[in-house]
Amino acid sequence: MDSDEASKRAARLAQCISGALNLAGLLASPRAARKLGVMPSREHAVEHLTDLLTVLGEGPDAGLSAGARPLDAASEVERLLALCRDWSPSPDIPAEILRAARDVLVAFAIPEPPGGWDDWEGAPPEAPPEPEDQDPRPPPTEAELAAIPDTATFAAALVWCGYLASPKMVAKIPPADLRRPALGHIDSLLDTFRPIRRNQPETRAWWLALLERLESFRALCEAWDGTTAPPMPLQEAARAVLMYLNHKSSSEEYEALDEEVSPFYLQPPGPRGG
Numbered sequence: 547m548d549s550d551e552a553s554k555r556a557a558r559l560a561q562c563i564s565g566a567l568n569l570a571g572l573l574a575s576p577r578a579a580r581k582l583g584v585m586p587s588r589e590h591a592v593e594h595l596t597d598l599l600t601v602l603g604e605g606p607d608a609g610l611s612a613g614a615r616p617l618d619a620a621s622e623v624e625r626l627l628a629l630c631r632d633w634s635p636s637p638d639i640p641a642e643i644l645r646a647a648r649d650v651l652v653a654f655a656i657p658e659p660p661g662g663w664d665d666w667e668g669a670p671p672e673a674p675p676e677p678e679d680q681d682p683r684p685p686p687t688e689a690e691l692a693a694i695p696d697t698a699t700f701a702a703a704l705v706w707c708g709y710l711a712s713p714k715m716v717a718k719i720p721p722a723d724l725r726r727p728a729l730g731h732i733d734s735l736l737d738t739f740r741p742i743r744r745n746q747p748e749t750r751a752w753w754l755a756l757l758e759r760l761e762s763f764r765a766l767c768e769a770w771d772g773t774t775a776p777p778m779p780l781q782e783a784a785r786a787v788l789m790y791l792n793h794k795s796s797s798e799e800y801e802a803l804d805e806e807v808s809p810f811y812l813q814p815p816g817p818r819g820g
Contacts, residue, residue: 686743732767
């Protein structure tokens with residue numbers, strides 16, 4: 547495997563989820579759709595959602611097949627995909643597609659933007675492409691590539707971070723239960739992003755800053771033994787990581803997060819690699 551192929555493999559998970567969730571965000575927001583005017587084609591929507599279903603079904607064990615994990619993202623994506631196949635895209639998004647898109651975002655622990663999806667007008671316009679500048683880091687090693695987690699493990703880590711970022715969820719979960727999978731989940735995030743290489747300075751700086759946040763987050767977690775509630779700096783670190791990844795979220799959304807606790811996200815991720 548050459549270095550270019552390795553980088554593409556390492557980035558595929560993040561790129562696939564990002565593309566599909568950007569689409570879901572557009573389909574979840576009627577104002578963003580009307581502001582855009584020209585909607586993505588049906589083929590575009592179907593391709594992104596199908597790609598997401600494909601990576602949801604990948605993994606080293608049979609239990610990772612779509613819909614077979616406690617993370618019920620596949621069923622939500624399948625419902626949105628089925629609706630998009632029968633829809634002629636227009637800025638007037640049917641109510642059932644709005645609901646399905648929002649359900650997909652909830653399944654991936656993406657909080658509503660300030661004011662809710664009904665008032666969100668979409669992301670700001672993208673900046674022009676950056677000039678090329680070869681990433682000075684060596685290509686990812688085979689061990690780093692083998693350690694990249696599957697989609698369900700990555701998403702479980704995000705959900706666990708949401709638990710830790712929310713005072714209401716922290717109050718529901720015994721500290722020892724919240725601490726048990728902590729390092730495993732943070733390592734899943736680190737293992738996802740460490741192999742990524744970028745030849746654009748600003749983009750590379752964004753990824754490196756994310757890695758620094760995750761390393762600091764891990765250090766705070768190592769210092770917490772789980773005998774008492776997680777200290778506030780640790781909760782704030784979890785919130786900061788999620789906000790950095792989601793861009794449009796605010797701390798108030800995590801203050802308000804209150805949902806049923808799933809024991810699945812309180813178990814350490816299984817071994818991988820090799």
